[in-house]
Amino acid sequence: MSTTATRLSPAFEDVDAVLNVIRSAGPLWPLANYAGNDAEMAALGSRPATFVPPWFRQDFGASGKPLVDGADVIIDNPRFIEAAHAVYGADCIVRPSNAYVNIMGPTPFPFIPHLDVPAFRGFTRAEQPIWLLKLMKNSGLFEHWRIKIATAVSWFYDGQGGDFHYWPDGAEGPEMVESPPFRNVSIVADNESTFHGVAPVGPPDAKMVEDINSHSRLVRGEGGWDAVDADGATIMSFSDDEVRITVSWKADIYLNAEEARLADSGEDALDADQVIAIFEADLQKRGVAIDLPADPIHNEEWVALIAATYPEHPPRMS
Numbered sequence: 001m002s003t004t005a006t007r008l009s010p011a012f013e014d015v016d017a018v019l020n021v022i023r024s025a026g027p028l029w030p031l032a033n034y035a036g037n038d039a040e041m042a043a044l045g046s047r048p049a050t051f052v053p054p055w056f057r058q059d060f061g062a063s064g065k066p067l068v069d070g071a072d073v074i075i076d077n078p079r080f081i082e083a084a085h086a087v088y089g090a091d092c093i094v095r096p097s098n099a100y101v102n103i104m105g106p107t108p109f110p111f112i113p114h115l116d117v118p119a120f121r122g123f124t125r126a127e128q129p130i131w132l133l134k135l136m137k138n139s140g141l142f143e144h145w146r147i148k149i150a151t152a153v154s155w156f157y158d159g160q161g162g163d164f165h166y167w168p169d170g171a172e173g174p175e176m177v178e179s180p181p182f183r184n185v186s187i188v189a190d191n192e193s194t195f196h197g198v199a200p201v202g203p204p205d206a207k208m209v210e211d212i213n214s215h216s217r218l219v220r221g222e223g224g225w226d227a228v229d230a231d232g233a234t235i236m237s238f239s240d241d242e243v244r245i246t247v248s249w250k251a252d253i254y255l256n257a258e259e260a261r262l263a264d265s266g267e268d269a270l271d272a273d274q275v276i277a278i279f280e281a282d283l284q285k286r287g288v289a290i291d292l293p294a295d296p297i298h299n300e301e302w303v304a305l306i307a308a309t310y311p312e313h314p315p316r317m318s
Contacts, residue, residue, distance in 0.1 A: 004169060005087065005168035005187060005188065005194060006083050006087055006187075006188050007178075007185065007186075007187055007188075008079060008080070008083045008152065008154075008185065008188055010079070010184040010185070011077075011079060011080075011154040011186035012073070012184060013079070014073070015156075015184050017073050018073055018247065019245075020070070021060075021069070021071055021073060022101055022156075022245060022247075024070070024220070025058055025060065025068045025071075026058065026218065026219045026220055027058070027218060028056035028058040028101070028103055028218040028219075029057060029058070030052045030055065030056060030057075030216060031053075031055040031056060033057075033214055034057055052213055052214060053104075053107055053109075053208075054104065054105035054106070054107060054208065054227060054236075055102060055103075055104045055105070055107070055111070056104075056218040056227075057103075058100060059098070059099070060074060060075070060099040060100055061075040061097075061098055061099035061100075062097070063097060063098075064095065064096050074099045074249055075096050075099050075249065077152075080150075080152040080186070080188065081096070081251070083150075083186070083188040084152070084188060084253060086188070087150055087188055087190065088148065088253045091255075091256070092253050092255050093256075093257070093259075094150065094251050095251055095253075095254070096249065096250075096251045097149075097251055098248075098250045099247070099248065099250070100248050101246065101248075102245070102248070103218055103225065103243050103244070103246075104162070104244040104246070105208070105209060105238050105242065106201055106202030106206035106207065106208050107200055107201045107202065107208055108202075108204070108206070109200055110198060110317055111197050112197050112314065112317070113167070113171075113195040113197035113314040113315050113317060114196070114197060115134070115137070115191065115192055115194070115195060115196075116192050117130050117133055117134065118133050118137040118146060118147075118192040119133070119146070119147045119192075119252075120136060120145040120270055121147060121262060121263055121268060121269045121270060122145070122266070122269025122270040122271060123142075123145070123269075124147075131307070132297060135306055135310050136275065137192060137193075138311065138312050139279070141278050142270070142278070145268070145270050147253075147263065148190065148252070148253040148254070149190065149191070149192055149251065149253060150250065150251045151188065151190070151192075151248060151249065152186045152187070152248070153186060153188075153191070153246060153247070153248050153249075154185065154186035154187075154246070154247045155178075155180070155244065155245060155246050155247070156182060156244075156247075157180050157181075157182055157201075157244035157245060158180055158181035158182070158241065159180060159201070159203075159242065159244070160180075161180075161199050161201045161202055161203070162198060162200075162201040162202075162244040163177050163178065163198070163199040164187065164196065164197075164198060164199075165197050165198070165318075166178075166189065166194055167194060167196070167315050168194055170195075171195055171313055171314060175315065175317070175318055180244075195315055197314075197317055198244075199317065206242075209236040211229075215229065216229055216230070216235065221237055224237055224239040224240050224242070225237070225240075276296050276297070279296075279306055283306075283309065288305070
């Protein structure tokens, strides 16, 4: 790997085309809906939210295919592919996979530093709980099976706050910051290993909508965006200048043809019994007392044990 992150400018050849795709899409759903259930959040060391912040998401692409009309302008962006080679090496194989858009309204608190959800051969979020995948990454026991992922993150926002913080050299390394106004720039990195977070969005006195719940959604309104309830009634409206738009592009990375072959063939894929056995062996090495239940993945005590054994240690935003 040649570097841990790269800054790309310009990120898109045609910014207007990207914005037109975003503004013609929707609805976007609360970002909290993508975070898993309360048990998953507990395993990740977070308390279930008592309210849902005005952060919304929509998937624009999956498995390398657009889910929204015109989203190929994001998925097939050659500049992202080139930047992925800068991070992982000129000879790596880059396969664009997913794309999604986040839109954040004014918020007086940060999106705290975090890592994206990892994937492993045979074990991805399509079939497995997020908490388990995160703990597998935290443990360091499953790197042989981890699918490397390049993430390109770019933004559209000229207002106050909303800075992007990231730690390309690890949580103990220097903190890097990309600040608005965002002028067609992207940071490309392994975001399953690179902590990143977002500063509070908007001016300090901005009003934050507090009536969002899991059934709310964000739709295009007159010259901006409307947060609406399950019945379509407007909760609050935002102008285009008030919202921070993030475009995230992801690609699976294979350092050589053999890595790609293993992924394609399903050979050497993990299964649940193997994952549990690897955890159990490591716990025994650590001298951690363990009484393996019949169904560990759905056993609260076992989940709490491995969560405590393999915690995540995010950095603090300055």
